[in-house]
Amino acid sequence: MTIQSSTSERAILEAAEREFMSKGYDGAKTQSIAKTAGVTHAMLHYYFRTKENLFNQVFKEKTGIMMQSIISAFQDTKGSFIERLQKGIEAHFDFLAQNPDLPRFVINELISKPERAELLKERVKDVAGNIAGKLQKEMKELIAACEINDIKIIDLLLDIASLNLFVFIAFPIVKNFSGFFYKSDKEFLEARKKETTQIIINRLLNKQYAV
Amino acid sequence: MTIQSSTSERAILEAAEREFMSKGYDGAKTQSIAKTAGVTHAMLHYYFRTKENLFNQVFKEKTGIMMQSIISAFQDTKGSFIERLQKGIEAHFDFLAQNPDLPRFVINELISKPERAELLKERVKDVAGNIAGKLQKEMKELIAACEINDIKIIDLLLDIASLNLFVFIAFPIVKNFSGFFYKSDKEFLEARKKETTQIIINRLLNKQYAV
DNA sequence: GCTGTTATTAACAAGATTGTTAATTAAAGA
DNA sequence: TCTTTAATTAACAATCTTGTTAATAACAGC
Secondary structure (H helix, E strand, C coil), X not given: CCCCXXXXXXXXXXXXXXXHHHHHHHHCCHHHHHHXXXXXXXXXXXXXXXXXXXXXXXXXXXXXXXXXXXXXXXXXXXXXXXXXXXXXHHHXXXXXXXXXXXXXXXXXXXHHCHHHHHHHHHHHHHHHHHHHHHHHHHHHHHHHCCCCCCCCHHHHHHHHHHHHHHHHHCHHXXXXXXXXXXXXXXXXXXXXXXXHHHHHHHHXXXXXXXX | CCCCHHHHHHHXXXXXXXXXXXXXXXXXXXXXXXXXXXXXXXXXXXXXXXXXXXXXXXXXXXHHHHHHHHHHHCCCCXXXXXXXXXXXXXXXXXXXXXXXXXHHHHHHHHHHCHHHHHHHHHHHHHHHHHHHHHHHHHHHHHHHCCCCCCCCHHHHHXXXXXXXXXXXXXXXXXXXXXXXXXXXXXXXXHHHHHHHHHHHHHHHHCCCCCC
16 A cells, blocks of 8 residues: 655656646645645655745746757758748647647746746757757848748747647637637647648748738 | 725725736735735725635726727728728737736636636627627628638637737747847837738738648 | 714634644665 | 665644624714
């Protein structure tokens, strides 16, 4: 009947992950986490000492995954710029589909306690170095050669982020309406993925209208 | 030295608004709200009885404003479909610029307690009746006449919502990067507004690429 | 000025929540 | 086996949080 340390610790972490992700830091209660994990709540403090500590461990892991997903999505080097961009958007969307509450969690916690940005500074640098640098250079060349429309890299990335992330950030709400137009969540999300790539490529390749 | 009832009640509501909007329901504390309002915390319960009650009043008002802003933005009837759409997107963006933490607040509270959707059911019907109905009819005709590209109304609205809302939902984070490309927040937001209209119009008017 | 209503205060109560501690049990190594 | 370390438990403590209540003060109408 005895439970080994590593098992308890892991159980707590997993329960914490679910609780923090679904309720946020303030909404999560250590007692509830301990209960879900099947241990006394003293165990939680034994392993992690404070709620903040436990949270930070979860937060760090989640932001790490999120940053890594961006690098993975855009690291392919085969094909044209547009082809790679499309593949990247789709890969990132697929990642989000498997981690749908990640963006809302990270954004909320980052905003409610901005100091937490410290915990992912390194990862942000990774992404900036890995993606933004190369991307910017390539885009400048293509823009100069008139192969894609003029656009600042931050605007392109924000367009993609907005379109890819928003559906998931607001999914429980959006879901109420998608049912009128799509048979299933899956079909709806597939359509969103396609729509996002479509709209981004149109932005880059078609002639621009004065706005 | 005496403070009149209506003054206290209003002070509490205003303090509650700020506290709930910035910290969310769980993060907000009635004592803190009372302190900010400059009244004893018994006063808060005297006027609003429960935290939930006070919250609902704030929430109802905020969602009302949010829904109304959508109706106002898209109610103009002059000009072509594209012109009205562009004006609507810009008006909605301008509204958000003046209420930047509204979307995150509403989305979060709606998701953490889905029952709250009840509080805005009527307003949603207003918007659906006011916007979606007319829009859908008009779009179908334009699509049939090949004047705009084929797109489901929900996808168009989601594109607009994503692009318009995301910047504000994640503003405190995005802000850290916009500084490299834009001189001021204002300039950055102006660029985002333009970018959003640009990308939407391109989506509707330009030829589509196979994706 | 008297009366009834409304506003305000201070004190308290119940329960939740985070965290600690001392004692107990299990595990591991010599 | 004995000893040391790690894991676990139950009980407690401090603080926070929401909410109540009884007493007091302000006010409005008569």
